[in-house]
């Protein structure tokens with residue numbers, strides 16, 4: 001389990017891994033959902049008039065992945081939802097149940113406010129409208145509120161990231177996860193282990209849709225809240241997927257235009273992965 005740290009003095013190295021994870025958890029105690037939404041989910045990063053804006057790119061990738069016909073089943077689980085909903089807007093039309101998850105209570109609360117139509121830190125209406133347009137639909141909010149069945153605590157660093165019994169024993173039919181694993185892991189080994197942990201939540205042959213940052217070493221989770229990130233390249237993403245029991249179906253890469261580099265992080269690009277859990281893995 002701590003493979004990358006196994007050395008003659010195995011116990012010390014296990015501590016190193018645990019300390020890295022604990023340090024990340026303490027960084028997240030100051031995460032500010034409203035600020036994070038403001039930094040990443042308003043223009044220029046979410047400009048629906050621009051094709052080269054980052055959010056429309058992500059929504060187009062997800063739309064395509066969920067409408068190709070191979071992704072289907074009963075249950076979709078979003079890993080590390082944060083305070084955001086965009087990542088399940090296409091999936092909510094394909095699956096009867098959608099589970100949202102996050103490590104932080106403040107993020108789960110933010111999502112609950114939207115579910116209960118109490119308003120929140122961000123108006124998701126332009127997002128709902130944009131995805132409706134992609135799908136040729138008129139309405140989505142009611143459907144989304146109907147299919148989201150729960151918002152659960154999660155810790156991807158645990159071999160069992162969700163509470164026992166949270167999922168049916170067969171596992172989820174599909175996982176989506178955006179900007180979570182690389183921004184909660186102290187290093188590449190922890191990122192790969194976390195990918196292995198979430199793989200166990202998926203049924204054999206189930207799909208993983210993974211979106212994440214390339215070349216990022218930090219981001220701001222609020223004013224002055226600098227959170228370290230594992231800087232990834234495409235080859236590392238592919239190798240980690242393979243090591244964690246996934247077969248890559250497609251990798252797409254977005255390069256940030258200069259004017260999207262707005263000082264809230266040092267991300268240079270975004271990857272989108274469609275993968276499948278290897279057949280024969282329980």
Ligand SMILES: C[S@@+](CC[C@H](N)C(=O)[O-])C[C@H]1O[C@@H](n2cnc3c(N)ncnc32)[C@H](O)[C@@H]1O
Pocket residue numbers: 025028031079080081082083084087102103104107154155156157177178179180183184
């Ligand atoms: C960069 S945000 C991504 C949020 C959202 N998915 C998005 O696309 O914007 C990273 C998220 O990971 C969550 N997180 C922190 N530690 C975690 C852990 N150990 N396991 C799972 N999620 C964690 C944070 O609370 C935060 O919501």
